[in-house]
Amino acid sequence: MKLEMKDTPGQLVTALKPISEAGGNIIAIVHQRDATSTSDTIDVQVVLELAEKRLGPLIEDLKQHGVRVQRIGKERLIHRRDFIIIGHIVHTDLSDTVDQIDRTGFSEVSEIQMVMPGIHEPSTARITIKATHADDMQRAVEILRRIAVHKDILVIEPVEEVL
Amino acid sequence: MKIALLGFGSVGQGIARVLAERDLGITITALADSKSGIIDPNGISLESVLARKEQTGSCGKTGITAEEIVRTADYDALVEVTPTNVQDGEPALSHIRTALARGKHAVTSNKGPIAIALPQLRALAQGRGVQLRYEATVCGAIPIFHTLEHGLGGNRFLAIRGVMNGTCNYILSRMAAEGLTYDQALMEARQLGYAEADPTYDVRGIDTAIKLVILANSIWGLGARLPDVDVTGIDRVTPEALSLAEKQDCTVRLIGEAIQEPSLLRVSPRILSKDHPLVVYGTLNAITLETDLAGELTFIGKGAGSRETASAVIGDLIFIRDCYVKGP
Numbered sequence: 001m002k003l004e005m006k007d008t009p010g011q012l013v014t015a016l017k018p019i020s021e022a023g024g025n026i027i028a029i030v031h032q033r034d035a036t037s038t039s040d041t042i043d044v045q046v047v048l049e050l051a052e053k054r055l056g057p058l059i060e061d062l063k064q065h066g067v068r069v070q071r072i073g074k075e076r077l078i079h080r081r082d083f084i085i086i087g088h089i090v091h092t093d094l095s096d097t098v099d100q101i102d103r104t105g106f107s108e109v110s111e112i113q114m115v116m117p118g119i120h121e122p123s124t125a126r127i128t129i130k131a132t133h134a135d136d137m138q139r140a141v142e143i144l145r146r147i148a149v150h151k152d153i154l155v156i157e158p159v160e161e162v163l
Numbered sequence: 164m165k166i167a168l169l170g171f172g173s174v175g176q177g178i179a180r181v182l183a184e185r186d187l188g189i190t191i192t193a194l195a196d197s198k199s200g201i202i203d204p205n206g207i208s209l210e211s212v213l214a215r216k217e218q219t220g221s222c223g224k225t226g227i228t229a230e231e232i233v234r235t236a237d238y239d240a241l242v243e244v245t246p247t248n249v250q251d252g253e254p255a256l257s258h259i260r261t262a263l264a265r266g267k268h269a270v271t272s273n274k275g276p277i278a279i280a281l282p283q284l285r286a287l288a289q290g291r292g293v294q295l296r297y298e299a300t301v302c303g304a305i306p307i308f309h310t311l312e313h314g315l316g317g318n319r320f321l322a323i324r325g326v327m328n329g330t331c332n333y334i335l336s337r338m339a340a341e342g343l344t345y346d347q348a349l350m351e352a353r354q355l356g357y358a359e360a361d362p363t364y365d366v367r368g369i370d371t372a373i374k375l376v377i378l379a380n381s382i383w384g385l386g387a388r389l390p391d392v393d394v395t396g397i398d399r400v401t402p403e404a405l406s407l408a409e410k411q412d413c414t415v416r417l418i419g420e421a422i423q424e425p426s427l428l429r430v431s432p433r434i435l436s437k438d439h440p441l442v443v444y445g446t447l448n449a450i451t452l453e454t455d456l457a458g459e460l461t462f463i464g465k466g467a468g469s470r471e472t473a474s475a476v477i478g479d480l481i482f483i484r485d486c487y488v489k490g491p
């Protein structure tokens with residue numbers, strides 16, 4: 001998110017405190033002071049991880065501290081899981097496999113890395129699925145499992161969910 | 164304390180050797196292998212019986228059978244270490260049943276009867292006021308059942324996850340380390356004696372599933388059976404799968420997973436970060452317990468081997484000796 005705040009000492013700390021209090025995980029801060037600027041405010045960009053439902057209260061809280069949120073760029077899909085699939089992945093219509101997951105609208109295949117050792121050998125691929133919520137991820141996994149049974153593909157799932 | 168020992172292979176001989184080496188107050192009064200038996204109420208000489216087995220292939224006289232020993236010999240605890248039969252658990256199941264019905268304690272390393280008939284055997288033992296212990300059936304040397312029942316006695320168990328098959332773990336470790344194919348790694352495991360001539364039970368995940376059934380039934384009294392476990396083995400895992408995992412500092416292991424709520428019993432190859440506590444190498448086993456009081460605990464140790472398995476059987480015997488058998 002892009003924040004606008006007064007150019008006075010301590011303002012940045014004032015702005016960051018509500019974020020951590022809301023349970024946000026700050027990933028990066030870009031703090032640019034434009035020397036030619038005549039304005040008495042500065043712009044700060046903060047990249048953070050935060051549960052969707054906490055965003056509204058946080059914006060309110062920031063406003064109370066004199067910090068204005070100018071822009072919020074949201075990456076919608078926050079849950080990410082890697083799977084390894086083994087089998088005749090291409091011959092069983094890989095684009096259909098991807099499509100069945102993407103079509104749901106709540107999850108998508110965001111990355112595929114495939115290794116094909118030989119024509120008649122099974123191929124192996126790592127596929128990354130992203131989803132908005134944990135429940136959506138669970139539904140995507142179930143779709144993947146169903147496809148796997150149908151197309152005789154082995155799916156190797158992670159042992160624990162990685163956010 | 165007097166014990167009758169049925170089965171005199173790797174595990175049976177391991178037990179005899181340890182009892183010969185150290186004075187644990189345990190005497191073997193009867194012993195049988197598949198073709199012969201020996202009974203001596205004053206205690207069998209272990210050195211000579213081990214030597215005889217090595218020279219002749221038999222431990223005693225033909226005509227004395229395991230079945231007869233269970234029914235008639237004088238012993239406090241039966242030690243059942245004959246081969247595993249997952250179809251009907253026999254003949255071990257009958258041996259254990261007969262001993263319990265006679266009011267004798269029973270200790271076994273044999274997964275068959277425990278996976279198939281734990282609830283009935285438990286009820287029988289309780290009715291007779293004797294102990295049925297089977298520490299060696301899951302994860303060899305790791306004292307998992309003592310830990311579950313006593314060390315963590317007051318806890319609720321939410322989930323168990325583990326690497327419970329040394330053969331699969333060896334194969335996957337070698338595929339990852341050397342880029343071997345599944346077939347190459349299996350051949351190597353066979354040459355080193357880590358895989359059976361017929362490795363189906365191990366590599367298809369059935370052995371792990373049996374252990375999971377024993378664990379789940381012990382902890383939650385589910386009455387689960389082998390067909391209740393969702394099983395996928397490692398025989399389709401490719402070297403490319405391991406190298407793709409490696410690129411993300413991960414690897415693949417065969418994981419047995421039992422969760423209480425929502426109830427789940429599953430054996431499958433899984434991706435784990437290489438610093439995950441369950442990522443052990445070679446033939447090692449590892450098991451993680453998720454509990455409500457103690458939090459998460461992981462145990463790592465040898466899952467098989469003559470002396471390692473003997474360690475678990477003897478631990479059970481010592482427990483019975485100290486708690487139930489008032490020695491002279």
Ligand SMILES: NC(=O)c1ccc[n+]([C@@H]2O[C@H](COP(=O)([O-])OP(=O)(O)OC[C@H]3O[C@@H](n4cnc5c(N)ncnc54)[C@H](OP(=O)(O)O)[C@@H]3O)[C@@H](O)[C@H]2O)c1
Nearest residue numbers: 170171172173174196197229244245246247272273467468
């Ligand atoms: N080895 C391990 O590391 C390990 C670890 C955990 C659990 N276990 C379990 O422990 C048990 C024993 O394993 P093991 O490795 O010792 O097996 P093993 O080396 O094959 O020995 C089996 C023994 O049982 C005897 N036997 C077969 N049928 C019998 C019968 N009807 N009555 C009496 N004895 C009979 C055999 O007799 P002969 O000598 O005449 O053939 C042999 O002495 C198995 O259930 C196994 O699954 C083994």
